[in-house]
Amino acid sequence: MLTTSPSDTTVTALVADATAAPSLHNSQPWQFRYGRSAHVITLRADFARTMPEADPSPRELHLGCGAALLNLRVSAAHHGLAAVIALLPAPADPALLAEARLAPLTDAPAGAADPQLAELHSAIRDRHTCRFPFAEQPIPPELRSLFSDAALAEHADFRFIDSIHLDTVLQLISDAAGYDRMDPARDAEQRYWTRDTKADAPVDGVPDYAFGPGDASGTSTTRDFAGTAALPGRVRVRFERRPQLGLLSTKGDRPLDWLSAGQALERVLLSATAKGVCASFATQPLEWPELRWTLRDPVLGTGHPQMIVRMGYGPVGPHTPRRPLRQVLVIEP
Known part of the structure; x- marks a missing residue:
């Protein structure tokens, strides 16, 4: 297990990558909190960003937050860390969607470390939604x-x-x-x-x-x-x-x-x-x-x-804006 907490710079980088995920209408319905002593990043749903007409469940809000969680895992692997995930750890608190406990890849529990995730890291910043025509070329x-x-x-x-x-x-x-x-x-x-x-x-x-x-x-x-x-x-x-x-x-x-x-x-x-x-x-x-x-x-x-x-196959879609990290991340002792 980690004996020292990852630096605030590393945690900020993990969350910055997480927030590059797609979400319904780019609503970015997430909040992150990091506890240095426990080495845990929590992901909470921002239900103020729910869309009652298109997404009353709110199913798509959870999809967007799940996508952000995958990015967080990819970024952790890139930084030599495993993010040991617990989904919906507090049933009485439906906004608490996940906890990610950070650990060195060498100390991660069996099954928690996925070496293929780190290979996807560069794609996080390259991935954009493309609303342009694609070529009439089949995907092999x-x-x-x-x-x-x-x-x-x-x-x-x-x-x-x-x-x-x-x-x-x-x-x-x-x-x-x-x-x-x-x-x-x-x-x-x-x-x-x-x-x-x-x-x-x-x-x-x-x-x-x-x-x-x-x-x-x-x-x-x-x-x-x-x-x-x-x-x-x-x-x-x-x-x-x-x-x-x-x-x-x-x-x-x-x-x-x-x-x-x-x-x-x-x-x-x-x-x-x-x-x-x-x-x-x-x-x-x-x-x-x-x-x-x-x-x-x-x-x-x-x-x-x-x-x-x-x-x-077609043009890479344009970058879409993201909320400043100060709006979505809190780092605590």
Whole structure:
């Protein structure tokens, strides 16, 4: 076990990497606290950043926090530490999502040290959501297997949607986007989390420069954060005709499963980034219960759908802002 606490500089670096994770509308719904004497980083949900319209459960909030936790583990491994994780350690305190006890890799309990995590560290800063068209270039089978294995390592299932079921999923995404546009409360909630960078310097939300181009083909699966607004100078382009979509699922559908799904999602994304594969999300049908269950493949599908990931080869998406660490990290004796 650690006899001296990691420096504040190291802990700050771990949390900075953690906060590079994706979250619904870039809401960054997390708080971290580090206790020097116990060598423990706690991750708490910031329920003030819950979205009652799109995410009342709040399932996607847990996915975002799970993704941040995976980044924390990757960063710890990069710094020669293991983060021994306890998920939901206090059932009476649902905001306490995880505790990460830091230990040297050589002293970590069996199964706590994962040498493959450190290899993903450089991908943390390179990973960005890309809302631009991808090339009509298939992802090779060996990478598809790599991404599935990455999810499996975090107790989740990730598989690409086959051509037979793809049309159904694309229609569900289109239907959900239409439902969103016709729901004033959801539209208002989305607009609340978009940012006009000509007016301010955002620290959260989706900035206008990250909206991506307009869809001229009717085949884009990413959420259009411009909504029905006309943005001056925004071009319209054709997206890939048959997007390559992966479905992330878990056996259960409770907060513990959501945290596992978030860790699996980020491990898939970092693995993809390291191999030059870009990604974006199609969360719209997951946010409508009557559509979510139809996402499962009627023949091969199992478990509970947690995320649809669009993957392919294209431009690296732009960096999106992050909250200052002083807002999300407290270091105590």
